[in-house]
Amino acid sequence: MFSEPNGGYSYEDCKATADWLLSQTDIRPLVGIVCGSGLGGLANMLKDQVVFNYKDIPNFPQSTVHGHAGRLVFGTLKGRPCICMQGRFHIYEGYPLQKITLPIRIFKLLGVKTVVLTNAAGGLNQDYKVGDVMIIKDHINMPGFAGNNPLVGPNDERFGVRFPCMSDAYDRELQQLAMDVGLELGYGDFLKEGVYCVLGGPSFETIAECRMLHRMGADAVGMSTVHEAITARHCGMRVFALSLITNQAVMDYESKEKANHEEVLQTGKDRAMQLEQLVSTIVTRIEHSNNYA
Ligand SMILES: O=P(O)(O)O[C@H]1O[C@H](CO)[C@@H](O)[C@H]1O
Numbered sequence: 001m002f003s004e005p006n007g008g009y010s011y012e013d014c015k016a017t018a019d020w021l022l023s024q025t026d027i028r029p030l031v032g033i034v035c036g037s038g039l040g041g042l043a044n045m046l047k048d049q050v051v052f053n054y055k056d057i058p059n060f061p062q063s064t065v066h067g068h069a070g071r072l073v074f075g076t077l078k079g080r081p082c083i084c085m086q087g088r089f090h091i092y093e094g095y096p097l098q099k100i101t102l103p104i105r106i107f108k109l110l111g112v113k114t115v116v117l118t119n120a121a122g123g124l125n126q127d128y129k130v131g132d133v134m135i136i137k138d139h140i141n142m143p144g145f146a147g148n149n150p151l152v153g154p155n156d157e158r159f160g161v162r163f164p165c166m167s168d169a170y171d172r173e174l175q176q177l178a179m180d181v182g183l184e185l186g187y188g189d190f191l192k193e194g195v196y197c198v199l200g201g202p203s204f205e206t207i208a209e210c211r212m213l214h215r216m217g218a219d220a221v222g223m224s225t226v227h228e229a230i231t232a233r234h235c236g237m238r239v240f241a242l243s244l245i246t247n248q249a250v251m252d253y254e255s256k257e258k259a260n261h262e263e264v265l266q267t268g269k270d271r272a273m274q275l276e277q278l279v280s281t282i283v284t285r286i287e288h289s290n291n292y293a
Pocket residue numbers: 035036037038065088090118119120121201222223224225260261264
C-alpha cells in the first residue's frame with residue numbers, strides 16, 4: 001500500500017496516512033505548525049493534546065536530529081484546532097525531498113488551510129542580532145538551483161499544478177498580521193523581516209559562502225523550511241514562516257566565532273516564551289482577520 005515512486009508517495013498513500021490520523025482523533029486542524037530546531041516547546045501551547053510518535057504513524061519518517069522530538073501533536077489553541085510537528089526532516093538526514101515534505105501533504109488532506117513554519121537560522125544581515133525573529137518575506141532555494149525541488153517527479157493535479165507560482169509564496173496579509181502582533185506584544189526591538197536562504201547542510205557555511213549569500217540578497221541561512229513552503233503552496237495552503245536568528249553567520253576571517261548546534265538550541269530556549277506568545281497570538285488572530293482558516 002505504501003509505495004514510493006521516485007522516492008515520493010502517491011496521493012493515495014498520503015490519504016491513507018491522513019485517514020489513519022483522522023480515525024484516531026476528533027480534532028480537525030485548520031492550522032498546521034512546524035517547529036524548528038529547539039523550538040518544539042511551541043507544541044506546549046496546545047490544549048487537549050492528542051499525541052502521536054512519528055514511529056507509530058504509517059509512512060512517517062523518523063526524526064534523527066537533536067532538538068526535534070519526533071511527535072505529531074493535535075490540540076486546540078484558544079479553541080482553534082491545530083496540529084504541530086515537534087520535529088521536521090532535513091535533506092542532510094538522507095531523506096528524499098518528497099519524504100521531507102510528506103507531512104505537509106498530510107496536513108492538506110487533514111483539512112489544514114494555513115501552515116506556520118518556524119526555523120532556527122544563522123543571521124547574514126549585519127543589522128541582525130542573536131535572538132531576533134525574522135518574518136520570512138521570500139526565499140532563495142539553493143538546492144532548487146541544482147534541480148532538487150520537492151515537486152520533481154510526476155505531478156498529481158489533485159495536489160496542484162505542474163508549475164506553481166512562488167512570487168506569492170509567503171502570505172503578505174499574514175506577514176502584516178505578524179508584524180502588528182509583534183509590535184503589540186512589545187517585540188519591536190527584535191522583530192525583523194527578510195529573505196531566508198536554504199542550503200543542504202549539514203556542514204555550516206564557510207566564510208566565503210556566507211559572504212556570497214549575503215551579497216545575493218539573503219538575510220538568514222538555514223537547512224529547512226523552503227521545501228515545506230513550496231509543497232504547501234503547491235497544494236493551495238497559505239504559508240507564514242519565521243526564523244529565529246540563533247547565531248551570527250561568520251563573515252569575517254578575524255572572527256573567533258564558530259557556528260554550532262548547541263548555540264542554536266540554547267537561543268531557542270532563551271526565546272521560547274516570546275515565540276510561543278507571538279505564534280499563538282497570530283494563530284488565534286487568523287480567524288478574526290479573514291475567512292481562509
Ligand atoms: O531549520 P531547523 O529545523 O530549525 O534547524 C536548523 O538548525 C540546524 C542546525 O543547527 C539545521 O537543521 C538548521 O536547518
